Amino acid sequence: MPKLIKLYIQQVIIGFGLSAAFTAILVYFDVANLQRLLLGSSDGLLGLFLIFFFNGLVFAGVQFAIRIMRMGYEDDDDDDDDRGMPIRTGELIPIRVSTGDRSGTR
Known part of the structure; x- marks a missing residue:
């Protein structure tokens, strides 16, 4: 299974747990x-299931987005400080x- 799919499934599980x-x-x-x-x-x-499910969709999406956006900072081994300027x-x-x-x- 590709790494991105594993990452997505992991974040969905965390989102639905939240x-x-x-x-x-x-x-x-x-x-x-x-x-x-x-x-x-x-x-x-x-009603209880719908509250859980729709909140799970939102939390999973936000969790995945945060994880993807933080990926650039974790692997930042670049020595230059100009940040592309x-x-x-x-x-x-x-x-x-x-x-x-x-x-x-x-």
Whole structure:
């Protein structure tokens, strides 16, 4: 299996684990009367699953994005400090730039 697929599966598992913890906290602390709504309704388990699933999708996506963006910093063995910026040599000389207004008034 390619490394990127393994990385993605790992981040999805972490994201859904975070979603399970987040959903449990929401229900336990009865945020916005969510506990009473889920336990008092006949469709409460469906609602609980949907909260878990959609939060899992969001958390997994964010987890994967953070991991991918941090990959460049982990393997940074480059010795130069210019970070891709051109090295300036010499003195800066100002030049006149016209605005294109040829009416003669300023």
